[in-house]
Amino acid sequence: MNKVVNVDVKLGANKFHVDEGHAHIILKDNPDLNEYRKLVNACPAGLYKLEDDGTIRFDSAGCLECGTCKFLCGETILEKWEYPRGTFGVEYRYG
Amino acid sequence: MSEESFDAIIVGAGLAGSVAAYVLAKEGADVLVIERGNYAGSKNMTGGRLYSHSLERIIPGFAKEAPIERKVTKEKVTFLTDDTGVTLDYHNGREQTAIEESYTLLRGDFDQWLMGKAEEVGAQFISGIRVDEILVQDGKVIGVKADGDELTAKSVILAEGVNPVLGEQLGMVKRVKSDAMAVGAKELIELPEQVIRDRFNLNEDEGCAWLFAGSPANGLMGGGFIYTNKSSVSLGIVCGLHDIGSSNKTVPQMLEDFKNHAMIKPLIEGGKLIEYSGHVVPEAGIHMVPKLVDDGVLITGDAAGFCLNIGYTVRGMDLAIASGEAAAKAVLAARDKNDFSAQGLSSYQTLLEDSFIMKDLNLYKELPKFMENPRIFNQYPKMVADIMQSMFTVDGSPSQPIRKTLMKHCKEVGYMNLIKDGFKGVTSI
Numbered sequence: 001m002n003k004v005v006n007v008d009v010k011l012g013a014n015k016f017h018v019d020e021g022h023a024h025i026i027l028k029d030n031p032d033l034n035e036y037r038k039l040v041n042a043c044p045a046g047l048y049k050l051e052d053d054g055t056i057r058f059d060s061a062g063c064l065e066c067g068t069c070k071f072l073c074g075e076t077i078l079e080k081w082e083y084p085r086g087t088f089g090v091e092y093r094y095g
Numbered sequence: 096m097s098e099e100s101f102d103a104i105i106v107g108a109g110l111a112g113s114v115a116a117y118v119l120a121k122e123g124a125d126v127l128v129i130e131r132g133n134y135a136g137s138k139n140m141t142g143g144r145l146y147s148h149s150l151e152r153i154i155p156g157f158a159k160e161a162p163i164e165r166k167v168t169k170e171k172v173t174f175l176t177d178d179t180g181v182t183l184d185y186h187n188g189r190e191q192t193a194i195e196e197s198y199t200l201l202r203g204d205f206d207q208w209l210m211g212k213a214e215e216v217g218a219q220f221i222s223g224i225r226v227d228e229i230l231v232q233d234g235k236v237i238g239v240k241a242d243g244d245e246l247t248a249k250s251v252i253l254a255e256g257v258n259p260v261l262g263e264q265l266g267m268v269k270r271v272k273s274d275a276m277a278v279g280a281k282e283l284i285e286l287p288e289q290v291i292r293d294r295f296n297l298n299e300d301e302g303c304a305w306l307f308a309g310s311p312a313n314g315l316m317g318g319g320f321i322y323t324n325k326s327s328v329s330l331g332i333v334c335g336l337h338d339i340g341s342s343n344k345t346v347p348q349m350l351e352d353f354k355n356h357a358m359i360k361p362l363i364e365g366g367k368l369i370e371y372s373g374h375v376v377p378e379a380g381i382h383m384v385p386k387l388v389d390d391g392v393l394i395t396g397d398a399a400g401f402c403l404n405i406g407y408t409v410r411g412m413d414l415a416i417a418s419g420e421a422a423a424k425a426v427l428a429a430r431d432k433n434d435f436s437a438q439g440l441s442s443y444q445t446l447l448e449d450s451f452i453m454k455d456l457n458l459y460k461e462l463p464k465f466m467e468n469p470r471i472f473n474q475y476p477k478m479v480a481d482i483m484q485s486m487f488t489v490d491g492s493p494s495q496p497i498r499k500t501l502m503k504h505c506k507e508v509g510y511m512n513l514i515k516d517g518f519k520g521v522t523s524i
Binding site: 003004005007010011013014017034037038040041042043044045046064065066067068070071072074075082083084085086087089090091092093094095 | 131132133136137138139140141201202203204205206223224225241242257258260270271272273276278279280282283327334336339340342344345346347348350351368369370371372373374375
């Protein structure tokens, strides 16, 4: 078995313009955990975290803007999903 | 409201958007492209490989001036289990015509070049602006709202990508079910040019496209990929969202395990991660194509679900380019008649239906369903590996006739399943 991946380190290779104070994805309060688990598994940026004690932790900074969470849970546990405002968010230098 | 009214406003400076702008501007149309990123390509990524045919027909000889990485001459497909790999390796040393060639590329450079071509022939381009809303009047699209400004146009081309927020807003794109989608994650790993050539057995400027079925997606629909660039390797996985909730691995973990597979690790040893990207892949083929044209508006590229996953290759960019061209031609035809209604723009639909886009999407319409079969991604890679192991292992015990070995491993999957899947597979491609 390989070591547990640290996605934050990978995101560190990227260029981001974080729009402080304007989260472009907002979770509903007390989201259904079965739905949330889908996002834990699917988000390529690993932004949806589930702590050992069962608490959830989510931060939209580091988002790759792929839309996976919107497709999976846009109608269940996401309060808001929109693209970051112009100029903000991830900026692929290579793509 | 702005005095000026464009012939077309294009949302998104990806391949579909830039090509539409190029074709329109070349014919003298007033066209504006609005991109939310800081430059064309800044929000875009690909696996990836571009099949050149559709762009070659629009800009002949483009590969000589465009920032492409390598010409693909080596195709590999591997059935991968956790500890084995069985590979089909095809080296194509034959002469190819320009429309038959394909290239690995990176979108940051490539999209800027393509948008630049559109600007050269007169298209206007603004970046760093997000279109927030499509303006509709009396049921007809009349422009866009961006950053509080309203800009009017005779037509709007939505080239906004796989997550069509604006297309949904207009009700043209139905919210796509997640089981029609897959997620891709990619690492761009920097390696010296000579190391890439040595490790992948490549001649100068030649590249390798390598797909992996089986363990990369943890038994879910999907697989892994490697594309060689000039001095980097694009390595990633694609995983269907259908059953992601029950996976015992996260997508980033799948990618990490794929990277650390004994067959992959030596290929990227010593490489440096220079970018990590993610993208959704529309995989339902023809079944997810939305309403493509309405009064004053057309939908192109990924936003229209124009993607073909044929198992041994995935195509999206060549479809995006051809659909951008078709949308532009439809706008030009509408401009001649001064009729930008759905009727006036309807040649878009006809052009698509007469092109490879709709023909291929129709041809492969049974394939997405076939690919949901878990045997394809679980049992068959294992079966092939088991057969190989039996064939190539010599331990001094009396040998079995090959047919018996084969039959033993086929039996594990089930003869009926093999026949059924074989038949379905063959008839869906």
